[in-house]
Amino acid sequence: MEARDTRTLMIVLLVAAVVIAGGLTALIRFAIRTPGGRLTHRQGMRLVLWLGAVVPTILLFTLLVSELPAMRPLPVAPADLRVKVEGEQFWWRVTYAPPGQAPVVAANEIRIPVGRTVQFDLDGGDVIHSFWIPGLAGKMDMIPGRTNTLVARATKPGRYRGVCTEFCGLSHALMAFDVVAMPAAAFDAWLTAERRPALATATAHPGAALFAQYGCGGCHAIRGTAQAGAIGPDLTRFGARATLAAGVLPMTTANIAGFVRHPERTKPGVRMPAFPQMTDAEAIRIARYLEGLK
Template identity: 60%
Template structure:
């Protein structure tokens, strides 16, 4: 009994509203939740009925049923009842499994899975696409079309509280249509083993009021003011060749190999959910990314003095 209670407590401790299918904040996830609950209740009722019949059969006296009664029992409980129940569940489930509708003008967000981070591109049809990394922002109450692909190996895009999983396959683009129902900050993950740092590949999902999202989209296209300055950190960023992989809007740095760092200072995590984005952690990641995130393709700079790494990190933290 103690073991059962202890196991239950551990399992319940893992439940949260940040990353859980039991705390839906999207229309599709909520539909899936109630579909699961309904089918689970149906399965439980059938199991209880079968168990009750088995118990009564084991405790009934011999010859309690004649041949005709036995055949009638088999017909109704073995054929008619399962057919009616399964047909009802099927008719209930099919409409819930249809994808959400979308219109040509809906917001489209392209997400590419890479080892081991997420390239995010907002294509609103107004100006150049906005490129970001490891964070997805969506408006509440509006359909959003995700275009999902991968650059290297198979990944799986999963925001538990928003919608189901969708594979990201190199050379193919899959579509996932979602609609958030409430605001908040949530978490998405990769649900397909993709290499050494598969478990270190998360991303933030921020559901915003439509007006706030529109304002953010406009503001995010504006370069951070500090990006135009020629500070020591900015100079070292170029001197060490960081600009060969990373872009910073408002500067001449426009590479697209690694994550876009234009507003790094506004992010809530470093390395796709691996660490808090403090200046110290950022400097450590710059000097030896593989030690923090095994298998990461970012080259290490063990020869870089710590004070120079901190200068670059401090400059990046000012990009808001």
């Protein structure tokens, strides 16, 4: 909704700029073609007063008054959904906190219901980040130790690209996310399913043992298993996401395997350790295990 209001304001300003430019062009043409002495000094001063002071003041005052309501944030009710987002180097920790229910933890992808107000509680987990969804809402800094809020409401289903707009390290430009706006009923069903542990068929995959053997559970959590790390992204529904590495790579087996072994090749400065001792076959098995987490 905020993005729509911004677009409307941009169109109004563009139309006003074109009208003003057209008026000035016509005035210049009139001044060039008008014979000297046609206007008296008094008439010239009156023309300057009206076109240089009175008319611009009225236009600017009208624009200010008409757009002041758009500067107010959307009202938030106690029953509205709250989503906590923490910026990390270089990914997004997402926690859904629906009223009266236990929180649900995810990462790098945000889902919201269409037509409902959502409050984003924004925090910087390590350094200053900035949260921006150009097609949906405004921009807000994420500062460690301080929670800023951003309120948004999607008016139609769709996928909105989000980015970090504050330099936060070597991979600042490789830190994106998607906001998926879903019909309200579909979102409620999705959030209910999101609470469940990972499927037993997925956790029984041969790659699960390798995941544990390489100590991946020290940083990552997978609900329903013994892996309960909280340093890195929660991977319980990893396979259901459209991208990996915070919006950088398509979700393919080869990309997952490559990122598991050498994350620094995709994201310079990332805190996730590399596993050069891991074989290609082992990386593929872990990748296929992670793909099954849906």
